[in-house]
Amino acid sequence: MEDQAYIIGRDDRILITGATGFIGFRLVESLLGLGFRNLRCFARPSSPSAKVEALLERGLGDARVEVVRGNLLSREDCRAAARDAAVIFHLAAARGEKSFPDAFANSVVTTRNLLDAAREQTTLRRFVSISSFSSYTNRQKRRWRLLDESSPVETHPDRLHDAYSFAKTKQDEIVTEYAQHFGVPAVIVRPGFVYGPGNPGISGRVGIGTFGIFLHLGGSNTIPFTYVDNCADAIALAGLQPGVEGEVFNVVDDDLPSSRRFLRLYKKNVKRFKSLYVPHALSYALCYLWERYSDWSMGQLPPSFDRGKWHTYWKKTNYSNVKAKTRLGWTPRVSTAEGLRRHFESCRQGEQLA
């Protein structure tokens, strides 16, 4: 593709936060693949050196890949990272954090710091914030249970019992606020469940192993998978395509498998284990009872399961990637069949090493 097709030139500086992470690492490869030659990768001080070295190796040849270590909770570090950046891909986030304040600090405060630093840059053309499907309420039953970019987002994140969803919803709020009030050219990307080598295991949308036996909760639900390389391509395009400022893009692949099919393939290709199917009506009833008891007892049982979580993760839902395809010109380059094959192979190797 020609230079003028994108909003920046091949030598303009691009900042990627969370660059040593599962998606960030592939995003660097996607950008290099598109011919961009001036990448600044922001990594936590704790990021494994091997990953950082691997990133630096990508910079050999005519591409310049710089790694800056720092903490996004520090405004100085954010300023240093954002200096002269034309496009910022903000992937760093608190994953797996159970504490609300910690999740909030590592998603929202960090995003605010980066947005403030970005605003100071006259070079900034695009700020891409990575969000999550958990920002949608998914409580509505309309249009054949379709969840797309027009679906309503959570308006009372304070009522959510899941720290990650709360933090991601608040992160979206602050990005939108900065776009509206300060004119930050922001784009929000919401990937589904990103899978592939490097992210072993089974999505919670399929089921959970919390109670000793694997409870299969997904049943016939479609799982909104996106293979990591496909997701990275979509994120890259969200930062480069003209005319998409202020837009939100959901990213899911084509030919998505059902939860039941995924679980069957996983057992066949990775390892066999016992699972117990829990019908949707029953899982909803259990979530409802858990929520009521947790509320009544004022947290004697932590509010780990509730109806909000059920709607987000286990409600029968269909997904669309039409907007990403039409507005970003994105197509998943790895088919779901091939993606699952690679994923299972990586899981199998992980199992053998364990």
Next chain:
Amino acid sequence: MLRVAIVGCGKIADSHAWQMQRIPGCEIVGVCDREPLMARQFYERFPIQRHFSDLEDLLREAKPDVVHITTPPESHFALAKFCLERGCHVYVEKPFTLYEEDARQLIALAEQRRLKITAGHDDQFTHAARRMRALVESGYLGGDPVHMESYYCYEMSRSGYSGAVLSDKQHWVRRLPGKLLQNIISHGIARIAEHLTTDSPQVIAYGFSSPFLRTMGEREIIDELRVIIAEEERATAYFTFSSQMRPSLHQFRLYGPKNGLILDHDQETVIKLRGKRLVSYAEKFVPPMIFAKQYFANLAGNLRLFAGNDFHMKSGMKHLIESFYRSIVEGAPPPIPYREILLTARIMDSIFVQLDQNQLDRNQINGQERELRERCPMPLPSPLAD
């Protein structure tokens, strides 16, 4: 209605707010954090009247009777002092202060102003800890404690809180005089301090970085600590902190002249240890039955508490806060005697001074050894295992 404020809106502040909601007769009139976004998120998730990013504004506008300090430890002294000077009672999260001298100043200031202050040693107020205290007060031990063993372990991993500390060389925990230990061991030390009768026990501390940390190149953080605490010709105590031993115990063993007690914080059990021996084979068969009966009674008690909706994960915190508020309203003594807070701080000071000295000695020996090795081509025995 007691007007309460919280300063510092991090993880532990959530626990305070949850427990306060269960306490009748108090309301959270304001919260404060230097980071306005943190104060706002806290305000949005709990029934809180107002949020602030400046402590002076909070005290002036929300007018709290009590302030809970839930910030990182290095700010405890200054914030608590500020609140006391403005007439508020203060609950300070553990560790109370960085140094005993700071603790002494805060307590003196509180007494001078006729205000109450307490430390967040909430583990001493769990159901099991209170059962143990009641047994001690009933004379079950048969006299003053002879010996104590306090285990306060911590599972170190590359993720979560410990992962954040290990990976960030600028983490606030590293700036504490006792680093990671300072932020964790006060619960285990306070248990011993409660039962000491003199104010200046002898403290001998030995600490090192575990092999787990050394493989990560970490030498600054000490995660294995053994301490002997002795009152002259009276009670003695062992304190163990370990990140590597399994099970990762949180246990307190108390032995008197007649009987002993074991408190298990994780399992919320209290087990009585009979001092008297039975005859012959009876000693082999009867005590296991007695232990089985005691464990069953503990299980039944825990189930009863759960069914009665009084078995929350932070039930100790609720009881401590409730007792502290009662002491304010009724003018009763504070739930944790000031002597105990000071003794805990003094023992911790002594531990950290010794660990620093040991580290200096070790560096000196390593330096000398390096020098010797450079001079002498012959292999030298290792003088000190690192």
